[in-house]
Amino acid sequence: MKRMKETIPWKGKSKGRRWMAAALALTMAFVAAPVTAFAATQTTQEMQAEVLHHFNFLEGSGAGYQLQKKPNRVEAIVMLIHMRGEDKEVLNGTFQHPFTDVPAWAQKYVGYAYEKGLSSGVSDTLFGSQRECTQAQYLTFLLRTLGYDDRNGEFSWKEPYALAKAAGIIGSDLPLRRFSRGDMVGESYWALNAKTVHRQSETVTGAAVVSRSTLKTELIGKGVFTQQVYDDAMAVYNQGPKQVKAVYLTFDDGPSTRVTPQILDTLDAYGVPATFFVLGRMVDQNPQILRREYQEGHKIATHGYSHDYKHLYSSTANLLSDIQKGNAAIDKALGFPYNNRVFRFPGGSHKKSQAMKKAVTDAGFAYYDWNSSGQDAASASGSTASEIVNSTISTIWGDTGQVIVLLHDTNAKKTTAEALPQIIKYFRDHGYEFRTL
Numbered sequence: 001m002k003r004m005k006e007t008i009p010w011k012g013k014s015k016g017r018r019w020m021a022a023a024l025a026l027t028m029a030f031v032a033a034p035v036t037a038f039a040a041t042q043t044t045q046e047m048q049a050e051v052l053h054h055f056n057f058l059e060g061s062g063a064g065y066q067l068q069k070k071p072n073r074v075e076a077i078v079m080l081i082h083m084r085g086e087d088k089e090v091l092n093g094t095f096q097h098p099f100t101d102v103p104a105w106a107q108k109y110v111g112y113a114y115e116k117g118l119s120s121g122v123s124d125t126l127f128g129s130q131r132e133c134t135q136a137q138y139l140t141f142l143l144r145t146l147g148y149d150d151r152n153g154e155f156s157w158k159e160p161y162a163l164a165k166a167a168g169i170i171g172s173d174l175p176l177r178r179f180s181r182g183d184m185v186g187e188s189y190w191a192l193n194a195k196t197v198h199r200q201s202e203t204v205t206g207a208a209v210v211s212r213s214t215l216k217t218e219l220i221g222k223g224v225f226t227q228q229v230y231d232d233a234m235a236v237y238n239q240g241p242k243q244v245k246a247v248y249l250t251f252d253d254g255p256s257t258r259v260t261p262q263i264l265d266t267l268d269a270y271g272v273p274a275t276f277f278v279l280g281r282m283v284d285q286n287p288q289i290l291r292r293e294y295q296e297g298h299k300i301a302t303h304g305y306s307h308d309y310k311h312l313y314s315s316t317a318n319l320l321s322d323i324q325k326g327n328a329a330i331d332k333a334l335g336f337p338y339n340n341r342v343f344r345f346p347g348g349s350h351k352k353s354q355a356m357k358k359a360v361t362d363a364g365f366a367y368y369d370w371n372s373s374g375q376d377a378a379s380a381s382g383s384t385a386s387e388i389v390n391s392t393i394s395t396i397w398g399d400t401g402q403v404i405v406l407l408h409d410t411n412a413k414k415t416t417a418e419a420l421p422q423i424i425k426y427f428r429d430h431g432y433e434f435r436t437l
């Protein structure tokens with residue numbers, strides 16, 4: 001494998017910068033896996049978000065859809081009204097509601113939903129705007145939009161999954177553990193193609209008449225969007241996923257009791273996923289924090305068990321058994337076989353022998369280094385938060401649109417946790433998707 005300083009072009013022209021690049025290359029380890037091997041492309045949910053954006057059903061673009069975030073009740077009710085094709089009524093009318101917790105931009109939508117009986121809030125004075133919308137609630141909204149009625153027993157709002165699956169809105173009737181905006185987008189996308197159900201009150205029997213129409217066709221009929229707009233959106237969708245810029249936040253050496261929870265809070269607040277290269281011996285100490293990483297949708301990968309270079313790198317057998325021991329600690333903490341296949345060499349792979357690297361891949365593991373570093377492990381006295389932010393940005397190598405950021409989440413790395421919001425903002429502002437390895 002070539003060294004990265006040879007394979008990744010340095011953008012600067014001056015000799016000074018070239019020299020600096022060479023000097024940096026000597027002090028840092030870089031991405032060992034070929035960058036092209038994981039060129040990131042849009043996920044299905046991101047493509048579906050683009051389709052809904054075409055119809056003005058979804059704000060944002062690029063990294064702005066925030067598909068990993070949990071949807072709140074306001075976002076859900078606004079999406080529902082879009083899906084019902086009732087925006088014109090909302091914007092041309094005046095509607096009142098009794099709630100004190102509704103953001104300004106959503107006043108009319110919540111007023112409309114309240115007056116039309118679409119949603120009654122969580123109390124006499126609260127809509128519950130910031131509360132999470134659950135998958136069951138959203139599916140219930142969608143099924144009602146398609147014409148199904150839970151009040152006459154066609155389904156239960158607590159268990160809408162089987163009917164939602166039969167209607168083609170979801171692929172499995174197993175409820176999701178974590179319902180995200182991306183899931184809301186996906187379910188809305190499929191609902192557009194689902195058949196609508198109409199009841200005609202004048203029918204003698206009162207039986208439901210299943211229409212041959214789909215929700216999408218009805219929205220076109222109502223003038224919400226045209227057939228042409230629909231065809232354009234689907235043409236983009238059918239071209240397949242576009243390549244995207246992606247950033248992979250990685251945290252090594254945890255989980256720790258003080259810093260990891262703070263990092264998890266920040267990741268949750270921004271709705272971004274990360275990869276945790278955990279140490280088995282830390283997992284044994286803090287299994288509850290590992291479980292939290294898992295439950296909040298992050299990727300767990302192994303950094304081995306001991307982080308003891310002398311032991312690890314004295315033989316290939318030692319290295320492999322340390323990796324397996326690291327994986328076993330993860331499985332034990334989670335209580336089921338997680339079957340992790342991702343590894344990071346303690347200290348990085350750059351000075352390790354080809355034989356060791358081959359042994360790792362032969363054992364079925366992919367290993368990743370990094371091409372951006374917060375350098376939060378660099379000095380014993382510790383870096384300040386702004387130094388960590390600056391290092392993360394200034395050490396980004398290559399122009400591939402794929403950035404793997406190295407950070408640490410041991411108890412000593414308080415400033416890493418402090419730096420994280422700024423780091424996330426930087427990548428978000430520069431149009432990166434947040435991915436896991």
Ligand SMILES: [Zn+2]
Pocket residue numbers: 252253303307346347
């Ligand atoms: Zn480490």
